[in-house]
Amino acid sequence: MTARALKPWLFLLPALTIYLIVIFVPSLYTFYLSFFKWNGVAADKVFVGLDNYADLILHDSVFARALKNNLLWTAGSLILMIGIGLMLALLLNKRIKGRIVFRGIFYFPYVLSGVIVATSWAWMYNPTQGFVNKLLETIGLESWTRAWLAEPETALYAVFVAALWQGVGQPMVLFLAGLQTIPHDPYEAAVLDGAKPYQSFWYITFPLLRETLVIVVATTMIASMKVYDIIYAMTGGGPAESTQVLSSWMYYQTFKFANIGTGSAISFFLVLITMVVIIPYVYYTTKRSHL
Amino acid sequence: MKKTISALLSLLIAGVMAAGCGSGDNGSSEDGQNGGEKKVAISFWALNTGWEWLEPAVKDFENANPNIDVELTQYEVDPIKEALKVAASSKTLPDMWFTWGGTLGSFYPENGLTMDLTQIAKDHRWSEIYNKAAIDMSTYDGKVSGIPVHLNVLGMWYSKNVYDKLKLQAPKTFAEFESQLAALKNGGVVPLAFGSKGGWHTMRLTEQLIEHFAGPELHDKLNRLEASWNDPAVIKAFEKIQEYTDKGYFPKGYSSLDPTEAESLFYQEQAAMINEGTWFDGNIMENGFDPNNYDVFKFPNDQPPSRASVFAEMFQINGGSSPEKQEAAVKLGEYLTRPEVVNKYIEQYGSPATLNVNISEKTPHLKTLLDSAGDGAFLITDQALPQEVVQKLFEAQDKLAFHEWTPQQAAEAMDEAIAKYKSK
Structure with a gap:
């Protein structure tokens, strides 16, 4: 290998070394641990093969619920988080009065800590004293009031609304950045050709936002799969485990029950399904774009 | 400029040298020694x-x-x-x-x-x-x-104002306790200020109901995993959780209410009782209320000896x-x-494990609670049971409240969780 060919590897080496030590090796070790029964401390780890995975899939009803919740959360995030983020970005990209202030307002919740957002929203959802039920009562919708976080049918969605409020600023900012890179010429040409606004969006904005969209979809999907803090702080996975997600159940298994093997199996499962979805998506979309 | 830098460097070197010389005089503190120790x-x-x-x-x-x-x-x-x-x-x-x-x-x-x-x-x-x-x-x-x-030590804390208004006194028997729950509900007050996000408040009631129906011996065996939880006494205790929920004895949405939210109902006298421990005088003060406006009783589980949860x-x-x-x-x-x-x-x-200490006047219920454990005590459930089993109990409590499980199913689920834990 020539010195010229070695050069990029030399520059990559520091980052690669850190990546290998901090990410790759621990991930590999987690994968290894997922084949053992171990409490994290005992000298002996008992090899159980695929038992931890089989146990989760066949016998753990909470795991099944958590997986379903993750998929619901991901679907909700991809549709609503990205949809609303894009709408806000399109709106705030126009020359409207106070758009800088509005950008700040919509982005502000994103910089708040998840625990602060969770605490505030938990109080807003308080069944007797909370803002949400009081508002419904005030506008004559008393029959709609309920214990939002305490009913298994509504708890996950109630937490999702709080997460949506907090998180929508991130795709909005990314889309705004993407929108500002689109030149005006195609729009002017489209107007001259008699294109309607929705046609301009569909045939100009959307294709030119593709690269941003790839990033937004990938980051949203990854964030949805590993969602944890807001759920843990608002419901602790309850009521009746109805809001458990894979990350929170992994936390319970690993740190509360000291089932390191099971916790590792959940985390590897999480990595696996994220990779199964993300890698083909990014591969396919980047092939079609300029990334 | 050069002169200034040279002067500063000279000062720095002189300082370092002085420090270096000084260390010889005070070697004990530099090398981690003090007075020879x-x-x-x-x-x-x-x-x-x-x-x-x-x-x-x-x-x-x-x-x-x-x-x-x-x-x-x-x-x-x-x-x-x-x-x-x-x-x-x-x-x-x-x-x-x-x-x-x-x-x-x-x-x-x-x-x-x-x-x-x-x-x-x-x-x-x-x-x-x-x-x-x-x-x-x-x-x-x-x-x-x-x-x-x-x-x-845990006990049932209650608001004296609420009890006075409804002419109630701390109950001595389980039947009296239950009749008070009904009286409080009829009086427009939520009887039990429970916030069971995390499961603890309900668990503290469940364990006393098990103590009431099972008695101390069986309760201890259940906690040591030496007896089946699919037992009539446990099922009766679970029935009570369901019954109290159905009768509205807990705040609306209590299973996901944070304990602090439940506490706020208690201070506002919208709820009458809260299942807390020896630390609770401190909570009352921290929230700006006077502990003398509250009192505490040992849960009347009708068992000889009447044991407290500790x-x-x-x-x-x-x-x-x-x-x-x-x-x-x-x-x-x-x-x-x-x-x-x-x-x-x-x-x-808080509540010291140390004997012969002076109890502050500002924590007027500490001694009452500590004394209440004098007749006997059992270890609180979330420390007595393995954590996986505790989590199953929390799930069971919630599912009972939502009628997703019957008391029988909840008891069976507990047994399954115990069997799974034992097979580890």
């Missing part, structure tokens, strides 16, 4: 909220023991559990740490991570210093594994630390629990 630094992890007294107490200790440096790190409840488990796995446990008793604290001695304090307890006459129950709850497999710091908290010492560090940690732990220190900080201290 080696300086020891120990790490100590403890709780944060409710432990505001700890930092000044540790400072007092360091002043009294200049050869010991304490690196104190304070955590919230779940973070300390997580940090300890991670540290235990990576062999980086501190020299001393706070933990609860029961299955939460047993993890460390069971895995050989703690110092055996049995001989020290004997030599230092702990039986004369600490409450026996607290020492017992800090003992695993016959080995004393922690310095007892708190002995908490739990201990302790400081465990790292079995792998050097003997010097262990000695310093024992010294610190014993200092923080000695009567003079407890008395100095008694208003914030």
Whole structure:
């Protein structure tokens, strides 16, 4: 290998070394641990093969619920988080009065800590004293009031609304950045050709936002799969485990029950399904774009 | 400019040289010696909220023991559990740490991570210093594994105003308790201010209902996993949880209500009773209310003896630390629990495991609660049962409330969780 060919590897080496030590090796070790029964401390780890995975899939009803919740959360995030983020970005990209202030307002919740957002929203959802039920009562919708976080049918969605409020600023900012890179010429040409606004969006904005969209979809999907803090702080996975997600159940298994093997199996499962979805998506979309 | 830089550099070099020369005169402090004794630094992890007294107490200790440096790190409840488990796995446990008793604290001695304090307890006459129950709850497999710091007793706290308005008095029997629940509900007050996000409030009622229906002997066997939970007594207890939920004896949405939200209903007199412990005078004061407006009774479980739910908290010492560090940690732990220190900080201290301390007037219910455990006590459920089984109990409580499980199904689910735990 020539010195010229070695050069990029030399520059990559520091980052690669850190990546290998901090990410790759621990991930590999987690994968290894997922084949053992171990409490994290005992000298002996008992090899159980695929038992931890089989146990989760066949016998753990909470795991099944958590997986379903993750998929619901991901679907909700991809549709609503990205949809609303894009709408806000399109709106705030126009020359409207106070758009800088509005950008700040919509982005502000994103910089708040998840625990602060969770605490505030938990109080807003308080069944007797909370803002949400009081508002419904005030506008004559008393029959709609309920214990939002305490009913298994509504708890996950109630937490999702709080997460949506907090998180929508991130795709909005990314889309705004993407929108500002689109030149005006195609729009002017489209107007001259008699294109309607929705046609301009569909045939100009959307294709030119593709690269941003790839990033937004990938980051949203990854964030949805590993969602944890807001759920843990608002419901602790309850009521009746109805809001458990894979990350929170992994936390319970690993740190509360000291089932390191099971916790590792959940985390590897999480990595696996994220990779199964993300890698083909990014591969396919980047092939079609300029990334 | 050059001159200024040269002058500054000269000053710096002179300063460094002076410091270097000076070190020869004061070698003991530089190389960790003081008065001929080696300086020891120990790490100590403890709780944060409710432990505001700890930092000044540790400072007092360091002043009294200049050869010991304490690196104190304070955590919230779940973070300390997580940090300890991670540290235990990576062999980086501190020299001393706070933990609860029961299955939460047993993890460390069971895995050989703690110092055996049995001989020290004997030599230092702990039986004369600490409450026996607290020492017992800090003992695993016959080995004393922690310095007892708190002995908490639970009871039913109630608002005197609400009780006076409805002309009620603390109930003496279970039947009286149940009739009061109905009377309070009819009087427009939520009888039980429970916020069971985390499961604790309901669990504290469940365990007393099990004590009532099963009696002490069977209850202890259930907690030791020596008896089946699919037992008529447990099923009756579960039926009561369902019945009380259906009758509206708990706040709306109680299963996901944070305990602090439930507390607020209690202070606003929208709810009458709350199932809390020896620390609760402090909570009342912190929230700006007067503890004298509240009272507490032992849950009337109709059992002879009528046992209270208790739990201990302790400081465990790292079995792998050097003997010097262990000695310093024992010294610190014993200092923080000695009567003079407890008395100095008694208003914030909580419920001490130390005997012969002065109870503050500001915590008027502490003694009543401690005395209430005099007839007997059982270890609180979330420390008595393995954590997987505790989690199943929390799930069962919620599913009973939503009628997703019948009491029979809940009891069967408990048995399944126990069987799974035992098969590990």
